[in-house]
Amino acid sequence: MRTLPIAPLSREAFAPFGEVIMLEGARHYQINQGTTERFHALATADTSAEGGQCILSLFRAQPRSLPLSIRIMERHPFGSQAFVPLSQQVEDEYLVVVAPAGEFDASRIKAFLCRGFQGVNYAPGVWHHPLIALHRISDFIVMDRIGQGHNCDEIVPETDWQLTQEGLIAART
Secondary structure (H helix, E strand, O other), X not given: OEEOOEEEOOHHHHOOOEEEEOOOOOOEEEEOOOOEEEEOOOOOOOOOHHHOEEEEEEEEEXXXXXXXXXXXXXXXXXXXXXXXXXXXXXXXXXXXXXXXXXXXXXXXXXXXXXXXOOEEEEOOOOEEOOOXXXXXXXXXXXXXXXXXXXXXXXXXXXXXXXXXXXXXXXXXX
């Protein structure tokens, strides 16, 4: 079993896999006669391939314990998929595990620690592990594609990767 290092989520580190959705550093301005602040175009939905449509759903993730073995990865070749936690609490952490789009390559897998105020938008075809909530049941608004065509591929990685508590602690520092 190999330990997968966990890095703090940042726009730069996550760029090969999609977009980070967060207010810090986002373009914003006042609307509605100054009563509302709009954080504009935080992510781009890419769902139109094969006649797809963009939908919003709520996913409720059960907390997982560490160590956690990475036993499955999935990708959505026809559309992006965004996860935005409904929590705004820094301590409401979750993990994302990703690998670049294309042929799955276990040597290029990465793990990121996300805080409750950060969301992610996986680019079409990016390999990712299903939701990994950590401390409590966690709700996410999910923006993804509905439509014709098989839009979910799954793979069981041959390399035994594991996320550990020690890796989580290291990502927080």
